[in-house]
Amino acid sequence: MSDAVAIGVDCGSTTTKAVAIDSGGRILYSVVERSHPRIEEQTERCLALLRERTGAAASVPIGATGYGRKRIAASRVLTEITCHARGAFFHTGKACTLVDMGGQDTKVIRVGPGGDVQDFAMNDKCAAGTGRFLEVILARLEVPLDEIAQRAAGEARPVSISSTCTVFAESEVISLVAQGEPVAGILAGLHRSLASRVASLAGSMAADADVRMSGGVAKNATMVEALGRALGRPIGVLPDPQLVGALGAALWVR
C-alpha cells in the first residue's frame, strides 16, 4: 500500500515540477523537467513516473498549478500564488512575506497567519525582474548557472547595470565586456540590479518582516544575498524552493 495521498503538478513557464506527498505533507518523490510545449504529454509522463516510484494509485487526487494548469486533468486547479502561499505556510507555520522567483514571473506574496493570501504583487508585462533575466544574460556571457555564486561572490565591486529591460541589459552587458570589465563584477551588478527590481515590487505592499524565498532562483545564493541586502533583512530559503508550488498544489487536494 502506497503512502502517497496527493500529487501536485506545477507546470511553469521554464520548468515543470511534480511531487507526490504522504499524509504528513512529506515529499515522497519529485520530478523536475524543463517545460515542454506539449503540456499534456509531459505531465502524463511525469505522473506515470511519480506513480511508478511511489506506487500511488490512479485515484490519488491531483492539484495543478502554473501556467499550464488548465491543460492538466486535475481534481483541483489553482493559481501559483495560492499554491506557493500554501507550500510556504506548510514550512513556516506562520505569517511571512514570500518572494517567489521563477522563470517568467516574480511574485511577492503576503502570507497571513492562517496561511491565506493577504496580498500579492507580480512583475507585469515583461520578464525584467525574473529568472529569465539572469538566464538570458548568463547565456550571453557563457557562464553556467552553478558557477555564479563563486564567481560573483568573490567580486567586491559590482559593476553598475542601469537597464532593467532584459534585452537592453543584454546589450549593456556586451558593451561592458567589450570595455574590459571583469565578468565577475558584471555578474555581481546583474544580481544587484535584479534584487532592486524585486525589492521595489515588495515595497509596493506592506511586507511582513519575516521574508522567505521560493522558486528556482532561490537556489542561487548570490541572488538570495543580493535580495537580502536590497530589502535590508535576511532571507530564509524554503526547503526544496523549486518544489514549493507543486507541494502547495498537492496540499490543497490532500
Add this chain to the structure above:
Amino acid sequence: MITRRIQYELAGRVFGPALLSFEAWQKRLKRRGKKRGPSPFGPPLESVKKLKEVMSLHYLEGRYADGAVPVAWVTSGFPVELLRPLGFHTVYPENHGALCGVQRIVPELSDAAEKEGWSRDLCSYARTDLGSVLLGKTPAGRLPKPDLLACCTNICQTVLYWYRCLADHFRVPLVLLDTPYVYGEARPHHLEYVRDQLGELIEVVEKLTGKRVDMDEIVGIVRKAREGTRLWGECLATARARPAPWTGIDGFFHLAPIVTLRGSEECNAYYRLLLDELGDRVKRGIGGIVDERRRLLWDNLPMWYGVRELSTLLAERGFNFVCTTYTNAWAEAGSRIDPADPMGSAVLAYTHIILNQDLPNRLDIMRRLSKDYSVDGAVLHSDRSCKPYSIGQIDLKERLARELGIRVLILEADHNDQRAWSPEQGNTRLGAFMESFS
C-alpha cells in the same frame, strides 16, 4: 442645406428605426436553432434593445449631420448644455473610441496614428480617434465633420493636445474650458476663472452659429441634464440590493446616453425605462449574475475590448462588480447642477469631476461607494493610457485595504488598446485574487 436637413431628420425618425428592426430580425434568424450553455449571468436586461436603438439612431443621424446642423466634437467632461440650445449635433470621440475598443479595431487605428508620429504612450482614446480620422474608418459608418471642437481639461491635459491636433486637421475653431485642479474644494478665484471662460465660450459659439444663446433654453436643458444624472444615479443605486440586479459591466454600456445625450429628453426617457426594469428586478430578486457570492468595486475605465471575458471569468465564480468609480462619476457631477443658477452650478459641477480632484477626494468617493454597496473587495485597473486616473492607486489600495479591511487588486491593462493587456498574466492575477477570498 435643406436636403441635408431633411436627410438628417429622416435618418433619425424613419430610416433609422426601419434599419434597426431589420437588423434585429436578421439577428433573430441567425440565433434560431443555436444551443446555449448555462450562463453565469442573470436574464439579459430588456432595456438593452432600447439602448441600442437610442445609440444607433444617434450615430445614424450623425452620418447626415454635417451640412444640416452645426456639429461639435466634445470631450466627455464638457458642459454640453451650452451647445444644445444652438442645435449642435455632438460627437464624443471618447464614446466613439469605446465603440472601436469593443469592436477590437483599435490596433489598426492606432497604427495609423503611430505612423503619423503620435506615440504609443499617448492615451489610446486619442490614438483611436486620430487613427479613425486619418483612415476614415469607423464602426459607426461615418462621423460628421466638426464645425467646432470643444474641449474641457477637467478629465486630463491630453485632451488639450489631442483636440489641438484635430483643430489643425479639420481647420475649425477649438474652444477650451480650462479647469484648475481641485485640492480639497475649489477656491473662489478658480471658479471665477472657469466662469469667465464660459462667458467667452458663449460668444464664440454664438458667432459661429449666428444665433443667440437663450438663457431660458439653457435653464430647460440644465434641468433635463440634472434629471438625467439623477436618474442615472438611481439606476446605479439599485445595485446596493443583494443580489445586484445588474453588473457593473452592464453599467459601462448603459452609460452611453448620459455621456452623449445628456440634457435631452430621449436620454431621460431611456433612464426611466431602465430604472423601472432594475427596480422590478430588485423586487423579484433577479441578479445580474446567477449566484452572487462576492461584491466588488471597480476603479477606472473598463477594458472595452475585454469586458465580456473579464465579467464572465468573475461571474462564473460568483463575483460581481456592483459599483464603479467611472460610472458613478456621471451621477456624482450632476448632483451639483442647479437649474436656479445654471451658470454658477455648471462651473461647480464641471470643476469637481473625479479626475480633476486630488487623492483624498478620490479616496473618499471610493470609501463611500465601498460602504454603500457593501463590497468585499476592489479591483483597481491601472490603465496604461489614463495616467490621471491611475496615479496614486498603490496608496489608494493600501488605504482601502487597511481602513475597510477589504481585499484590493491592482490590475494592469489599458482601456482601449488590447496590446497592453496580457490575458494569461491578468487572468492569473484575477484568479489568485478570487481564490484569496475562500
